[in-house]
Amino acid sequence: MSQERIPFDELVSLLTQVFRRHGTSETAADVLARNCASAQRDGSDSHGVFRMPGYLSTLASGWVDGNAQPVVEDCAPGFVAVDAGNGFAQPALEAGRELLLEKVRQNGIALMAIRNSHHFAALWPDVEPFARQGLVALALVNSMACVVPAGGRKPLFGTNPISFAAPRTGHDPLVFDLATCAIAHGDVQIAAKEGKTLPEGYGVDADGQPTCDPEKILDGGALLPFGGYKGSALSMMVELMAAALTGGNFSFEFDWSGHPGAKTPWTGELLIVIDPARGAGSNFADRTETLVQAMVGVGQTRQPGDRRYRQRAESQRLGVAITAADLAYLKGLLD
Numbered sequence: 001m002s003q004e005r006i007p008f009d010e011l012v013s014l015l016t017q018v019f020r021r022h023g024t025s026e027t028a029a030d031v032l033a034r035n036c037a038s039a040q041r042d043g044s045d046s047h048g049v050f051r052m053p054g055y056l057s058t059l060a061s062g063w064v065d066g067n068a069q070p071v072v073e074d075c076a077p078g079f080v081a082v083d084a085g086n087g088f089a090q091p092a093l094e095a096g097r098e099l100l101l102e103k104v105r106q107n108g109i110a111l112m113a114i115r116n117s118h119h120f121a122a123l124w125p126d127v128e129p130f131a132r133q134g135l136v137a138l139a140l141v142n143s144m145a146c147v148v149p150a151g152g153r154k155p156l157f158g159t160n161p162i163s164f165a166a167p168r169t170g171h172d173p174l175v176f177d178l179a180t181c182a183i184a185h186g187d188v189q190i191a192a193k194e195g196k197t198l199p200e201g202y203g204v205d206a207d208g209q210p211t212c213d214p215e216k217i218l219d220g221g222a223l224l225p226f227g228g229y230k231g232s233a234l235s236m237m238v239e240l241m242a243a244a245l246t247g248g249n250f251s252f253e254f255d256w257s258g259h260p261g262a263k264t265p266w267t268g269e270l271l272i273v274i275d276p277a278r279g280a281g282s283n284f285a286d287r288t289e290t291l292v293q294a295m296v297g298v299g300q301t302r303q304p305g306d307r308r309y310r311q312r313a314e315s316q317r318l319g320v321a322i323t324a325a326d327l328a329y330l331k332g333l334l335d
């Protein structure tokens with residue numbers, strides 16, 4: 001597979017044009033293009049350009065409103081809600097960002113509850129910018145029913161990622177971003193495309209039997225939580241926080257069967273942002289660094305986020321890696 005390199009800004013511009021041409025507002029196109037290009041730049045392969053056919057088939061199906069105007073609600077001193085209007089979650093986050101930050105600075109903590117929204121992306125871009133402003137951020141999003149709760153017989157939970165970002169003195173923020181199932185659904189699709197098998201314990205087939213075959217997981221099978229009942233409990237929490245608390249759908253509640261081509265889960269997202277300078281942790285970023293150094297000291301030399309930052313630095317130096325086929329596909333979408 002031949003690979004090309006494209007400057008980040010050029011990729012953003014190309015993706016913006018594609019989103020515009022396929023039915024999104026200028027604002028949504030700009031936000032989604034930057035998000036998708038950032039994932040591609042950082043080697044978040046399951047949520048970069050790989051996702052474009054899904055975005056476009058969803059827009060074409062009428063399942064999502066690419067022109068939605070998010071409505072920001074000032075609910076309480078520490079509570080911002082955003083009705084995404086059946087649009088994407090990221091433009092809704094942008095619409096509420098200023099009010100959220102104002103409340104975080106005033107109260108030391110605030111949350112943003114996004115509902116009626118579609119999230120089809122990596123979660124780290126939602127939290128990393130807050131840590132770059134010295135804040136601690138946690139994001140939770142639920143997706144579509146494809147994960148069997150621990151001890152259960154049928155899929156109910158989504159792949160339900162949790163992402164956390166903390167400022168770190170002298171370094172990029174410390175960020176983790178992980179699905180609460182054994183592997184993200186996007187990575188199962190990639191494994192199937194590449195003819196790879198998965199490790200044991202990741203999924204079951206249509207009969208509920210353990211399988212390492214990604215095709216069988218995708219063809220009527222399901223994923224399993226990571227860490228058994230522990231990951232299952234975290235996934236349950238994500239359903240409650242991202243859906244029940246925001247007013248969004250649980251992963252099992254929406255029916256997209258009337259919209260062939262729809263791929264984006266219609267759910268909710270919760271963000272909690274804290275200003276650590278308001279408490280005893282006024283040297284929080286130093287403390288993060290102390291903890292990281294202690295982890296390194298006992299042998300954990302690879303921190304979450306390290307691979308992405310390394311990939312980002314390489315992309316900044318050489319351009320963002322993209323297969324020639326994907327680049328031709330994107331350019332073809334503008335013909």
Ligand code: NDP
Pocket residue numbers: 044046047119120121122123124141142143159160161163175176177178179180182183184185186187265302303304305306307308309
């Ligand atoms: P991974 O299992 O690849 O990685 C999870 C986290 O662990 C990352 O922060 C990663 O850092 C870190 N990590 C990986 N290996 C190590 C290691 N050896 N030591 C220390 N840290 C490590 O991600 P997932 O498969 O769980 O999720 C992939 C993506 O899918 C995420 O971006 C997630 O947001 C997205 N997703 C989106 C959904 C949605 O509804 N929108 C649903 C489910 C998933 P690093 O990044 O540096 O590799």
Ligand code: PYC
Pocket residue numbers: 046119120121143144159179183184185186187265
């Ligand atoms: O990879 O699990 C996933 C996923 C679901 C929605 C967007 N990405």
